Structures are given as C-alpha cells and as structure tokens.
Amino acid sequence: MEFTGFPVAALDFYDDLEVDNTKSFWEAHKAVYADQVRAPMVALTDALAQEFGEAKVFRPYRDVRFAKDKTPYKTHQGAFVGAAPSTGWYVEVSAAGVRIGGGTYHAAGPELAAIREGIADDRTGKLLERILRDLERGGFDIAGDQLKTSPRGYAKDHPRIALLRHKSLLGMRSYGFEPYVHTAELLDRVRQDWRRLRPLVNWLAERIEG
Template structure:
C-alpha cells in the first residue's frame, strides 16, 4: 500500500474514542481504525524502513492489569524504530494530529549511568549539547524526564548539569492539524525530521 497521508477520519476516530472508550464503540468502528489509522501507519513506516529500519506498530490495546485507568484502548497510534534499548525514532497519530520524534524514552541502572558518564565527559557532553541546540533551532522541542536536582555523584555546579539532570532525552516535533498530514507530503516531512534527529540517536546509541 502506498502512503497517501492520514485521512481526517483517523483524527476524528480518536476524538470520538476519547469520549467513548468502550468495547462497544471499538467494535462498531474497528473498520475505521483498520483503514484510516493502522493501514496508513504501516504504509508510512514501510516506506521509511529501508533507511531507518523496520518499525514496531504498537497494538491499540492498553495493559490495564495494574492501572487505575481501566479504559481499554490507547487514544493514539504510535510506531517505533528501535536501534538500542528504548532508543530510536517515533511517529504518532492521535486526536491532536501527528507528531514525530526520536531519542531515549526510558533509562535506568547501567544504561543511565553510561549516558550520564558521556554527558559529563567534556568532548561527548559538548557534542550532545551542540546536537540539542541544533535541534531546538530547527524547531524541535527537547523533552524528557528530569531530576529536580543533581544526580548522585555529580556536582550541582557541573557545567552540563542541565544535561545530567535528564533521565530521558527526546527531540519532538508536533505537526498537529497541518493540511500536509493528510497527504503523501507527510512521508517526506517525517523522513527529513528523522534524518535531522539522527545525530541524537547516534549519540545515544554509542553510549
């Protein structure tokens, strides 16, 4: 299937699902999900696979076993191309539109320690700072979970303390309701942004 954009019906589907997140709604509208949401997402990620790798298109069902929120369905459709643990490229469609990004969304233990060591290193840390600055100037939001204070073992006056406080590092861009999300142009936009995010992914992959 050739990617031609996410139809308006995809965003409308998630608008309605946020109001009526029930099995009865899902069963009545599953064909819309299959045709307007999942099929275009598969087509988009298939078109990007040769350059970036095969994507995992996430299941629409929430794991509610230990959650207070028992609504059964996710209110977005995401896809992820992984290159290292919890590290890679991401694209999502939901009621607010489309967003893309890349980075690391979870790190702990030895993995987080290695990332912090690289952040603290004068050469590697400076390179990450330049990468994030370039992304911000290119219209990306630098997001992620942050500590309120310095991590254990690092001085609060470290010259890259703002980096060291980050537990996750993400470069994100929101396309929202831009008309091109409903057209094949979106493929070019995602490809271009993922290429711009490659230095961040590579830096994290090398940690």
C-alpha cells in the same frame, strides 16, 4: 500499500474514542481503525524502513493491570524504530494530529549511567549540547523526564547539570493538523525530521551500546 497521508477520519476516530473509550464503541468502529489509522501507519513506516529500519507498530490495547485508568484502548497510534534499547525514532497520530520524535524514552541502571558519563565528559557532552542546540534552532522541542535534584555522584554546579538530570532525552516536533498530514507529503516531512534527529539517536545509541 502506498502512503497517501492520514485521512481526516483517523483523527476523527480518536476524537470519538476519547469521548467513548469502550469495547462497544471499538467493536462498532474497528474497521475504521484498521483502514484509516493502522493501515496508513504501516504504509508510512514501510516507506521509511529501508533507511531507518523496521518499525514496531504498537497494539491499540492498553495494559490496565496496574493502572488506575481502566479505559481499554490507547487514544493514539504510535510506531517506533529502534536503534538501541529504548532508543530510536517515533511517529504518532491522535486526535491532536501527528507528531514525531527521536531519542531515548527510558533509561535505567547501566544504560542511564553510560548516558550520564557521556554527558559529563567534556568532549562527548559538548557534542551533545551542539546536537540539541541545532535541533532547537530547527524547531524541535527537547523533552524527557528529569530528576528534581542532581544525580548521585555529580556536582550541582556541573556545567551540564540540567542534562545530567535527564532520565530520558528526546527531540520532538508536532505537525498537529497541518494540511500535509493528510497527504503523501507527510512521508517526506517525517523522513527529513528523522534524519535531523539521527545525530541525537546515534549519540545516545553509542553510549548505551558502548
């Protein structure tokens, strides 16, 4: 299947799902999900696979076993291409439109320690600062969960203490409802932005994988 954009019906589907997140709604509209949401996402990630790798297109069902929110379905469709554990490129469609990103969405234990060592090192830490500065200048938002205090073993006055507080680190961009999200042009936009995110993804992957 050739990628031609996400239909308006894909965004409308999630608008309606946010109002009626029930099995009865899903059963009545699962063909819309399959044809207007999942199929275009598969086509988009297939078109990017040769350059970035095979994507995991996430299942629509929420894991509610330990969640207070028991609504059964995710209100977005995401796909992820991994470059290292919890690290790679992301694309998502929802009622809010389309957004993309790249980086590490979760790090703990040895992986987080390795990232922090890379941030603390003058050479690799300054390189990361340049990468993030370039992304911000290019219109990306730098995001990620952060500690409220300094991580153990690092001084509060470290020149990169704000980065050292990160437990995840991502460059994100929202396309929202721009007309091109409904056309084949979106493929080129995602490809270009994933290329711009490659230095961040590579920096993180090199730390994590040693």
